[in-house]
């Protein structure tokens with residue numbers, strides 16, 4: 555295929571994608587993928603009496619989801635999940651992509667109508683739709699507990715989807731006590747502690763978010779606070795920033811890296827995990843979406859910085875042996891540094 559034919563094909567898909575995205579999210583909310591997982595080959599008529607949807611509206615929805623390839627109609631007129639729908643959307647478990655879609659539908663994409671305005675203004679103008687005075691979405695969501703729940707369920711699902719390769723890294727085997735900065739509900743710390751039975755961890759999070767996921771080890775504890783305003787808790791021999799630094803500006807990131815350096819003993823390690831746009835900043839659809847979302851809504855700054863930026867900031871804060879492990883799923887990278895031993 556000629557390279558421009560591919561661009562044209564992608565163009566045609568992407569201009570229809572907002573509608574198709576919503577069709578797929580609606581199908582998850584109506585539990586169509588979940589239903590077809592247990593009852594593959596169900597006909598439109600049976601789906602209609604099961605869902606209670608008007609026949610015509612169900613027909614329109616099924617056509618849209620079939621057009622994405624996520625559902626397929628069999629020769630007998632029944633509907634089945636594709637292998638991808640079965641893997642990503644057919645369950646309600648914590649790691650279901652369905653929770654991510656609902657979070658993007660409820661929080662991310664309504665804000666994108668403001669993109670031109672926000673980029674011209676140089677600030678996250680879509681935040682005006684949220685009550686409160688904080689300058690980030692994380693602070694404002696404290697006033698809307700239900701939406702905050704949806705948002706964090708989406709974040710946890712994405713974390714679970716992108717965590718296995720991180721948890722398997724041998725660099726964590728030598729960590730005794732981990733400080734998980736902006737650690738959300740502790741999902742990452744829990745999974746690391748599960749993998750490394752000697753490890754303990756402290757999750758440093760905003761007070762309103764500071765609720766640990768339930769049914770987990772007591773080797774993970776909470777330290778509610780603001781990572782900029784409050785001192786980093788001491789006693790850790792490693793600091794993890796997972797999906798956190800990209801929210802902020804280069805100046806703020808440098809401040810956080812210096813705080814990490816000061817909190818660590820000699821030989822202590824720092825880990826930066828998250829999205830990395832390609833080195834030449836011309837590729838990465840996950841990175842592009844995330845960077846735009848930060849600038850239109852979440853913080854008004856930040857982006858999925860290239861790995862080289864993190865390496866420079868770590869070196870600037872005094873860390874050495876700085877290196878990046880690349881090739882994680884979803885355009886993720888892990889940049890590691892060590893505080894001088896002497």
Ligand SMILES: C[S@@+](CC[C@H](N)C(=O)[O-])C[C@H]1O[C@@H](n2cnc3c(N)ncnc32)[C@H](O)[C@@H]1O
Nearest residue numbers: 692713736737738759760763779780781796797
């Ligand atoms: C994208 S989430 C990442 C959560 C988790 N580390 C993960 O990888 O799933 C960013 C987290 O940073 C937290 N955060 C943002 N600003 C903060 C601040 N000033 N102090 C403490 N936590 C903050 C948010 O509440 C949110 O849970």
